[in-house]
Amino acid sequence: MGQRVLELQNQLIRAEQDRVLIQTAGAAAHEINQPLTVLMGTAELLAYMMPADDPHRRHIDDLSKSAERIADIVKKMSSTRRYATQPYIKGIEIIDFESASEDEAE
Numbered sequence: 001m002g003q004r005v006l007e008l009q010n011q012l013i014r015a016e017q018d019r020v021l022i023q024t025a026g027a028a029a030h031e032i033n034q035p036l037t038v039l040m041g042t043a044e045l046l047a048y049m050m051p052a053d054d055p056h057r058r059h060i061d062d063l064s065k066s067a068e069r070i071a072d073i074v075k076k077m078s079s080t081r082r083y084a085t086q087p088y089i090k091g092i093e094i095i096d097f098e099s100a101s102e103d104e105a106e
Contacts, residue, residue, distance in 0.1 A: 017083035025080040040067045
């Protein structure tokens with residue numbers, strides 16, 4: 001009987017972790033998308049207006065690539081479905097958005 005209670009408590013804890021993570025990741029992704037869209041649009045406009053041989057064009061290209069990387073991360077955050085972590089530094093764990101956004105194989 002006691003083992004079953006512990007199992008149910010653990011299930012409740014996991015469900016609460018999932019709920020909080022999904023809500024937090026969704027809210028953060030939503031908040032990041034607005035300025036990210038402006039950043040990406042501005043970089044695209046600058047690249048369009050800049051001559052192809054401009055020596056600063058590579059900086060705009062780097063900016064665009066970094067913005068695309070952020071967009072990929074935000075997409076993973078938006079599709080978070082469960083609590084999953086990965087080791088970070090000094091015993092700290094962080095959310096593993098790659099794993100958290102995948103369907104469980106169970």
